[in-house]
Amino acid sequence: MDIKRVGDIEIEEDAAYQRRFHKAQRVSWALMSLAVLLALAGLAGPGLSGTDESESPDRAVKTEYNGTVFHQKDSEMTIKVKTSEGGRLSVWISRDYLESVYMKQMLPRPEEVIAAEGKIYFGFRLDGSARELEISLYFQPLRVGRLSGSIGSGKSTVEFSQFVFP
Amino acid sequence: MEPVLRGAAMYFFLLIVIRVAGKRTLAEVTTFDLVLLLIIGESTQQALIGNDFSFTNAFILIITLILIDIGLSIIKQRSGRLDKWIEGTPVIIMKDGAPLTETLRKARIDETDILEAARKLQGLERLEQIKYAILEKDGGITIVPKDEYR
Structure with missing residues (x-):
């Protein structure tokens, strides 16, 4: 550290450094403000922008989740499935996605779970007159970064992706 | 590996945030500042340990933080440039009884802060009795009185 003599006093003051630091400080304040604004907008977790939605082209499967x-x-996802007939309904979720999250609960509880290649099928029984099923998933992401998945029922498929912050 | 990364990330994050907050922010600790520091500590603790409450995790975290601190102090000792950026430098904020207004504005302090330090540290009554007022690295204000008031 360079010690200079300013008047009668010996001090390691550095005016050039002070100016640079002051600029860096102002930039940092702006970046911190931006981070807060992004958080409010929902770009760093659930915020004012609400939830994201993905829907299959035929509108038979729709999912609502936090991007x-x-x-x-803890996070939550809602899956809405429309069907033309009552009785049994099968919904699948991509295996990769399910392996990246800790599934805490699925409501309603499926009657059966069948593992297939790349997918896990969940079987539900519908009331005779019911034509729509709403499933709530409660989970915790287990890894950081981009998390993509797909959900389907019959021939309808919907893709979605989430970003997991550390 | 995760506790080490968490510890290192949190150490450098806090170092930067507290540094850019400015010297006076944490040096003038009011009751509310103390509460704020406790809240920051609580938030930091949760991010550091996550769901792992094991003795080993705490042990590794503490060692990581202490080692980074030691490493950084050695680097600072060898590199004056890095020392300046991490610790800052003292700044003269008053010379011969005249406040350096631009420096005061940038440091977010005013003449009343200098007067308070002058009263507390030297028992001085007026600004004109001060030869130098210096904002130190730790955010404290040092007062050097004029010769006739020593």
Whole structure:
């Protein structure tokens, strides 16, 4: 550290450094403000922008979820499936996605779970007159980064992706 | 590996955020600042340990933080440039009884802060009795009185 003599006093003051630091400080404040604004807008977790939606082209399968979630923090996803007939309904979720999250609960509880290649099928029984099923998934992401998945029923498929913050 | 990365990330994040917050922000600790520090500590703790409450995790985290601190102090000792950026430098904020207004504005302090330090540290009554006022690295204000008031 360079010690200079300013008047009668010996001090390691550095005016050039002070100016640079002051600029860096203002830029940092702007970046911190931006981070807060992004959080409010929902770009860093659930915020004012609400939830994201994905729907299959035939509108038979729709999912509502948070596009940004946090590592090991509780999150929720809703799956809505329309069917032309009552009785049994099967919904599948991509295996990759399910292996990247800790599934805490699925409501309603499926009657059966069948593992297939790349997919896990969940079987539900519908009341005779019911033509729509709403499933709620409660989970915690287990890894950080981009998390993509797909959900389907019959010939309808919907793709979605979430970003998991550390 | 995760506790080490968490510890290192949190150490450098806090270092930067507290540094850019400015010297006076944490040096003038009011009751509310103390509460704020406790809240920051609580938030930091949760991010550091996550769901792992094991003794080993705490052990590794503490060692990581202490080692980074030691490493950084050695680097700072060898590199004056890095020392300046991490610790800052003292700044003269008053010379011969005249406040350096631009420097005061940038440091977010005013003449009343200098007067308070002058009263507390030297028992001085007026600004004109001060030869130098210096904002130190730790955010404290040092007062050097004029010769006739020593």
